[in-house]
Amino acid sequence: MTTEQFGRDMFEDFDIDAPEFNDHFTDVLDELVAKCPVAHSTVGEGYHVINRYEDVKAAGQDWQTFSSAKGFQPNRAEGVPYLYPEESDPPYHNSWRSALNPFFAPGPVSDMEDSIRADAKELIASFVNDGKAEFVSQFAAELPGRAFFKNLIGVPVEDLPMILKAMDDHIYGPVDQRAESLGVALGYLGNYLSARKDQPSTGDLIDVIAAGVERDGELCPWEDRVSILTDLTLGGIATTTYVMSGAVHYLATHPEARKKLVDDPDLIPNAVEEFVRYFPPVVALGRSVTKDVEFAGYQFKKDDFVLLNYASASRDPAAIDDPQTVDIERDKILHTAFGVGVHRCIGSHLARLELRIVLEELLSAIPDFSVKEGTVPSYETGVLRTMKSLDLVF
Numbered sequence: 001m002t003t004e005q006f007g008r009d010m011f012e013d014f015d016i017d018a019p020e021f022n023d024h025f026t027d028v029l030d031e032l033v034a035k036c037p038v039a040h041s042t043v044g045e046g047y048h049v050i051n052r053y054e055d056v057k058a059a060g061q062d063w064q065t066f067s068s069a070k071g072f073q074p075n076r077a078e079g080v081p082y083l084y085p086e087e088s089d090p091p092y093h094n095s096w097r098s099a100l101n102p103f104f105a106p107g108p109v110s111d112m113e114d115s116i117r118a119d120a121k122e123l124i125a126s127f128v129n130d131g132k133a134e135f136v137s138q139f140a141a142e143l144p145g146r147a148f149f150k151n152l153i154g155v156p157v158e159d160l161p162m163i164l165k166a167m168d169d170h171i172y173g174p175v176d177q178r179a180e181s182l183g184v185a186l187g188y189l190g191n192y193l194s195a196r197k198d199q200p201s202t203g204d205l206i207d208v209i210a211a212g213v214e215r216d217g218e219l220c221p222w223e224d225r226v227s228i229l230t231d232l233t234l235g236g237i238a239t240t241t242y243v244m245s246g247a248v249h250y251l252a253t254h255p256e257a258r259k260k261l262v263d264d265p266d267l268i269p270n271a272v273e274e275f276v277r278y279f280p281p282v283v284a285l286g287r288s289v290t291k292d293v294e295f296a297g298y299q300f301k302k303d304d305f306v307l308l309n310y311a312s313a314s315r316d317p318a319a320i321d322d323p324q325t326v327d328i329e330r331d332k333i334l335h336t337a338f339g340v341g342v343h344r345c346i347g348s349h350l351a352r353l354e355l356r357i358v359l360e361e362l363l364s365a366i367p368d369f370s371v372k373e374g375t376v377p378s379y380e381t382g383v384l385r386t387m388k389s390l391d392l393v394f
């Protein structure tokens with residue numbers, strides 16, 4: 001019975017924001033995969049959670065039945081504007097992805113390597129001689145934002161803490177304050193986009209967003225363009241942090257794996273993929289069911305809200321051998337951490353690049369590190385998951 005195990009019935013009374021889920025994260029995911037293809041929630045208007053690999057993949061690929069147009073958060077707070085491209089369906093979604101994809105393709109992303117590496121080195125240099133670091137605030141929360149701001153949108157890095165806080169409050173804060181927190185980010189990024197619109201175009205990402213795309217035969221509204229910039233920023237600064245911290249915590253507690261990567265850095269890209277699978281920052285995102293349909297053995301009704309549990313699907317033994325084990329030398333790494341179907345993550349190449357650089361630079365500067373005695377990492381979970389603190393000594 002999951003109530004005895006976790007203090008809550010995770011099959012019939014699931015709550016993605018519940019502390020019990022945050023505290024027993026991987027155990028709950030594994031129970032869901034093993035015993036409950038579709039879990040149910042009674043929170044607010046209620047929702048359902050699809051947990052197994054093949055089902056998550058099939059639902060993610062069927063956007064006609066599982067639509068993103070009504071948003072990705074269950075019990076969406078009143079007054080929260082939609083975040084595009086995530087909270088839209090084709091054909092509007094396609095128009096934006098066609099405009100944005102070129103900036104996130106492998107070629108342009110690989111041009112960012114030197115700049116990201118310089119920031120990684122600078123951040124490591126700021127604590128390397130201290131013999132200790134709180135890795136999340138001193139590195140993992142900082143690097144993705146710097147990479148995204150400097151290489152893609154040109155927003156001043158000094159404003160990163162304010163935007164990070166607004167995004168964090170929007171995802172993990174009390175439901176009735178989420179609209180207001182998102183409003184802070186939307187307001188700031190809207191002003192920035194507006195100022196750039198009046199300057200001569202250089203054809204960069206901001207110019208392409210400011211120019212807009214067609215929606216229903218007309219140029220899309222200005223708010224949609226601010227929404228695009230905000231969604232990209234959320235993805236760019238609020239996800240990779242968790243994989244980075246999870247990976248570093250794992251290496252701090254598994255010296256044999258750390259030594260393998262120090263001795264053979266060519267293994268790092270494979271390890272990165274395994275860490276993305278194992279430490280999924282996007283836990284589960286929502287879809288609205290567009291028609292009555294039987295799926296994964298459950299009869300869904302039109303307008304039901306479902307979460308695609310990307311985190312559990314990546315731990316499904318039907319798809320991955322021995323999924324509960326981190327294996328940096330794993331042969332074929334199958335996972336849903338970057339999503340599936342039309343909304344598949346636009347930032348995956350950038351995320352992989354950041355993670356590779358972090359491991360290369362950290363292991364070369366500090367090959368031997370461990371978790372400070374008497375401390376454990378702390379986490380925060382909602383539709384996204386992140387690590388809040390990780391005390392290292394070296």
Ligand code: HEM
Nearest residue numbers: 085086232235236239240282337338339343345346347351
């Ligand atoms: C390890 C890091 C990351 C992970 C695990 C991740 C995961 C995901 C997932 C699961 C989705 C699918 C959303 C859905 O199904 O509705 C997604 C979409 C998205 N991601 Fe990422 N992401 C990461 C990094 C990034 C970065 C660095 C950026 C931006 C620079 C980014 C921007 C986006 C955007 C804009 C979307 C929406 C795409 C669409 O709706 O077409 N992500 N991401």
